[in-house]
Amino acid sequence: MLPRRFLRRRSTILGLTLVLAFGLLALLAPVLAPPLNPDDPWPFMNVSQSFSRQPEPPGPGLPLGTTPQIQNMPQYGIAPGQDASFQWDVYYTLVWGARSALRFGLVVTLATAFIGIAVGIVSGYAGGLSNLLAMRVTDAFLAFPVIAGVWVIQRAFFGNIYNPFGDPLALTGWEGFLYRARIDPIMIAFILFSWMPYARLMNAQARRVKEMDYVRAAEAMGATSRRVIWRHVLPNTIAPAIVLAARDVGGMVILASAFIFIGFGGNVAWGTMLVSSREFVIGLNGNPFSYWWTFVPVSLALILFGVGWNLLGDGLNAALNPHGR
Amino acid sequence: MPPLLKQLTLRLLALPVTLLIITAALYGIIMLAPAEERAQLYIPPRTPPLTEQEFQNLMNRLIEEHGLNDPYPVQYARWLGDLLRGDWGWSPTFKGDVLPLLKRRLPVTAELTFYAIAVMVPVALVSGVLSGWRANGRFDRGYRLAAFAATSVPPFILGLFLLSIFYVGLGWFPPGRTGIYELSMTTTDFRTITGFLTFDGLLNGRLDVVGDALRRLVLPVFTLSLLYWATISRVTRVAMIEEQTKDYLLTARAKGLKERRLEWRHAFPNAAGPALTAMILSAAGLVTGVYIVESVFDFNGLSELITKGFFVAPDAPLVMGFAVFSVLLVLPIILLFDLLRAVLDPRLREDGLEL
Numbered sequence: 001m002l003p004r005r006f007l008r009r010r011s012t013i014l015g016l017t018l019v020l021a022f023g024l025l026a027l028l029a030p031v032l033a034p035p036l037n038p039d040d041p042w043p044f045m046n047v048s049q050s051f052s053r054q055p056e057p058p059g060p061g062l063p064l065g066t067t068p069q070i071q072n073m074p075q076y077g078i079a080p081g082q083d084a085s086f087q088w089d090v091y092y093t094l095v096w097g098a099r100s101a102l103r104f105g106l107v108v109t110l111a112t113a114f115i116g117i118a119v120g121i122v123s124g125y126a127g128g129l130s131n132l133l134a135m136r137v138t139d140a141f142l143a144f145p146v147i148a149g150v151w152v153i154q155r156a157f158f159g160n161i162y163n164p165f166g167d168p169l170a171l172t173g174w175e176g177f178l179y180r181a182r183i184d185p186i187m188i189a190f191i192l193f194s195w196m197p198y199a200r201l202m203n204a205q206a207r208r209v210k211e212m213d214y215v216r217a218a219e220a221m222g223a224t225s226r227r228v229i230w231r232h233v234l235p236n237t238i239a240p241a242i243v244l245a246a247r248d249v250g251g252m253v254i255l256a257s258a259f260i261f262i263g264f265g266g267n268v269a270w271g272t273m274l275v276s277s278r279e280f281v282i283g284l285n286g287n288p289f290s291y292w293w294t295f296v297p298v299s300l301a302l303i304l305f306g307v308g309w310n311l312l313g314d315g316l317n318a319a320l321n322p323h324g325r
Numbered sequence: 326m327p328p329l330l331k332q333l334t335l336r337l338l339a340l341p342v343t344l345l346i347i348t349a350a351l352y353g354i355i356m357l358a359p360a361e362e363r364a365q366l367y368i369p370p371r372t373p374p375l376t377e378q379e380f381q382n383l384m385n386r387l388i389e390e391h392g393l394n395d396p397y398p399v400q401y402a403r404w405l406g407d408l409l410r411g412d413w414g415w416s417p418t419f420k421g422d423v424l425p426l427l428k429r430r431l432p433v434t435a436e437l438t439f440y441a442i443a444v445m446v447p448v449a450l451v452s453g454v455l456s457g458w459r460a461n462g463r464f465d466r467g468y469r470l471a472a473f474a475a476t477s478v479p480p481f482i483l484g485l486f487l488l489s490i491f492y493v494g495l496g497w498f499p500p501g502r503t504g505i506y507e508l509s510m511t512t513t514d515f516r517t518i519t520g521f522l523t524f525d526g527l528l529n530g531r532l533d534v535v536g537d538a539l540r541r542l543v544l545p546v547f548t549l550s551l552l553y554w555a556t557i558s559r560v561t562r563v564a565m566i567e568e569q570t571k572d573y574l575l576t577a578r579a580k581g582l583k584e585r586r587l588e589w590r591h592a593f594p595n596a597a598g599p600a601l602t603a604m605i606l607s608a609a610g611l612v613t614g615v616y617i618v619e620s621v622f623d624f625n626g627l628s629e630l631i632t633k634g635f636f637v638a639p640d641a642p643l644v645m646g647f648a649v650f651s652v653l654l655v656l657p658i659i660l661l662f663d664l665l666r667a668v669l670d671p672r673l674r675e676d677g678l679e680l
Contacts, residue, residue, distance in 0.1 A: 143609055145610070147613040255479075303482065
């Protein structure tokens with residue numbers, strides 16, 4: 001049975017625990033960290049208004065202290081009106097960040113997996129010229145660094161949305177939609193430019209399965225291509241793609257945080273928090289950890305998030321693919 | 326034609342096709358933005374404040390002049406023609422021509438990429454072979470722990486922690502690419518030949534510059550190599566474990582060959598195939614990683630164009646130029662590993678991954 005084989009490894013249980021813990025954190029966010037405005041919670045909460053730029057250390061009412069001041073930057077998912085000269089509660093962002101991270105990771109992974117699997121399986125099953133063409137395009141996209149894609153999309157479509165002098169809530173049409181749905185350029189670019197591994201994988205799988213007797217038999221019985229793909233090819237080839245997807249969730253969130261960290265706009269709140277504490281990582285008077293609360297908790301959250309999904313992927317791999325690895 | 330030469334020409338011919346596919350897709354994305362928005366690029370500098378009517382007229386004139394309402398193939402072909410002629414457009418963000426902006430920063434990024442690959446690939450192959458050959462041995466257990474740790478910590482976070490420990494705490498490795506030598510290089514007759522500081526320093530006989538450049542490369546190269554080291558050595562390790570079950574090794578062992586010769590001369594070339602494929606697949610990711618690490622360690626490479634630009638009007642020439650340069654960085658890496666693979670494995674000379 002799959003569940004027993006899956007749960008036999010200790011590392012898998014650790015991974016599953018981590019993923020479930022982050023899921024719970026995201027689910028219970030309103031209880032663990034009650035928002036100021038229950039109708040429209042943002043992953044950031046103002047806690048103090050001061051003229052000091054120093055992050056406040058952990059203390060009563062502030063379990064993990066505050067970040068340094070953040071300017072009003074619409075590109076980081078900070079709501080307009082939550083103005084400059086505010087400092088954010090680290091604990092609050094940590095909790096609500098789990099929600100934004102899971103949302104980002106799952107949306108991106110499901111969408112890329114869907115595109116990649118569709119491209120790979122259809123071209124692989126059809127074979128011939130369409131296969132050649134699809135794989136040529138896939139290989140071309142594989143040579144494209146996703147960071148350039150993020151930038152192209154940000155510069156082409158998010159100029160008004162991320163305009164620091166504008167009010168994003170006043171936008172209408174598709175720009176207003178993108179802002180309110182919290183769709184960021186990183187999400188779009190990841191979906192457009194990271195489906196290739198799935199396509200390659202599923203293409204190879206589909207070409208292998210296509211020659212199998214059960215597919216031949218279904219074809220001989222007059223099943224349509226659509227039916228053969230849904231009933232026979234897909235169920236027999238999907239396993240490695242599931243493994244890849246599980247590992248991708250963590251990886252995508254981490255890469256998105258890295259992009260936010262170097263200055264792209266995005267809605268993964270952990271990444272935003274790291275940008276804000278960028279200057280404070282170097283610490284004070286030669287002690288690098290004098291402002292530890294501004295970057296250590298959020299770094300740990302990101303690392304554990306990545307490790308959890310990675311271990312889950314390894315476990316799925318061991319359970320679904322008993323021969324290899 | 327010798328097979329390897331034929332292979333080389335085929336691969337070289339495939340490169341422009343890759344570039345064409347990517348730029349066509351990107352240009353399509355850019356074209357989705359409305360023509361009025363794209364016309365803002367061409368508003369002449371120092372235009373006096375206009376009334377709404379005048380602005381509209383100007384927009385219409387610019388759209389007409391630059392053919393922004395032409396069909397997609399026409400505009401793409403025009404852009405491509407300009408690109409080939411060396412006219413990469415003007416960037417409103419940096420107020421300069423795009424090509425020199427990119428060219429000036431390319432050597433910095435290329436140098437970092439070069440050293441990352443030069444350090445990472447041999448170490449990854451050797452550690453993968455050693456741990457896979459004696460799977461579950463003492464070295465293998467240590468290796469697996471290290472590889473797990475390396476994949477767990479994201480490079481940009483690792484970079485931050487390394488900076489705070491080795492720069493702030495210990496003061497060994499400063500961030501930035503040049504530091505004080507920037508001054509001595511511009512004031513003395515330091516000639517820039519390759520753009521790589523380490524090579525130029527050697528060619529100019531300035532060992533102090535080389536030393537300083539290497540010192541500043543330590544942390545970024547380490548940060549960058551770590552993740553890819555883990556990915557690639559893992560693939561090598563698994564491939565080595567699989568090779569051990571093959572019959573040809575049994576034959577070779579029965580002939581009484583030395584264990585070390587079996588490991589490196591017989592099993593390794595076969596295991597290198599999957600490892601090189603993994604490198605090809607992660608080449609684009611490596612370049613993305615270079616940009617991130619550049620930004621963390623304050624290197625003024627190509628990523629500076631991203632991080633130093635502000636959110637102003639759409640800057641299509643710059644982003645397209647950046648995308649083209651990024652692909653131009655990835656393609657030689659892919660070509661290199663692809664050829665290495667063909668050299669190692671004669672079976673692949675006929676049908677390989679064609680990128």
